[in-house]
Amino acid sequence: MPELPEVETIARGVHDRVRGDSIVEAWFGSHREPFKMPPAQQAKALQGCTIVAVHRTGKHIVCELESGKPLSGSNSPVNRREAKRLDGKSRLDGQSQWIVHLGMTGRLLVTTPDAPVAAHTHARLLLASGKELRFVDPRRFGRLEFRDLARVDAFTAPGADPLVIETAEFAQLFRGRKLAIKAALLNQTLLAGVGNIYADESLFRAALRPTKIAGKLTKTELERLRLALRQVLEHAIQLGGSSVSDYVDADGIRGFFQLEHCVYLRTGQPCPTCQTPIRRILLAGRGTHYCSKCQQ
DNA sequence: ATATGGCCCTGGTTGC
């Protein structure tokens, strides 16, 4: 299931491959599920747009778009300059946005029109360069949204970014909360981007029991958690994310962070620190893995 | 306001 590191990896990959390209034609499937507006309407809105940048916000991939006719091919000096300008702080200058949420099984792939079309392909964007951007999602938990910034605000993640949040703000998120720290980590309105894998892995690295009440954690414990979370996310990004089940990046390549998992999906296997068998419980409806000795 | 639980989906796994 794609979380922050996987989404970051995909967003970077897509950015590198389609930045400056423009959407010649958009084909959307007929399922109502992955779309926040009628597929035909969304497809029409995307046609003719130029992709000036692609980035991650929480677990969302945001494609910044300029509407209207493509300038003069994806590699024109004008488009390259434009893309570079929008690469920095002014990226929200885009006139519209295409927001992709991968849900659990979603994939955003850069391929070519002649490549075999995988089952459960819900969107195909033919680009001026001859590439094709595809959204594939068997379980249809993903979402595709088009935002016209002339009419609505730019997309913002509900929660704070775990990669940049500082000590005081992090501690404030959990103050007075009466739910388990693991459940709090999964709450996207507090922190945006943490899912089941990195919740379990960061709690292990911070030596904290997932069931601990969030509001009862000490300042020291919270700071340990903040640093462990940042460290584990950054490490995972370096390794291209975790490939469990069917995650692949924009090129269809698997990540390698799953080799670094200490507890996630390692039920019964020895803890890397103390050899105690990893325990699995159900918490907030999610499989939760921890070492009963290291995480008190 | 905060917390909990059911629901959506399909593919992989389990069990008979």
Next chain:
DNA sequence: TGCAACCAGGGCCATA
């Protein structure tokens, strides 16, 4: 071996 029941799980919504 084959088929059906079961289950995972992110986010959203109703409910407590």
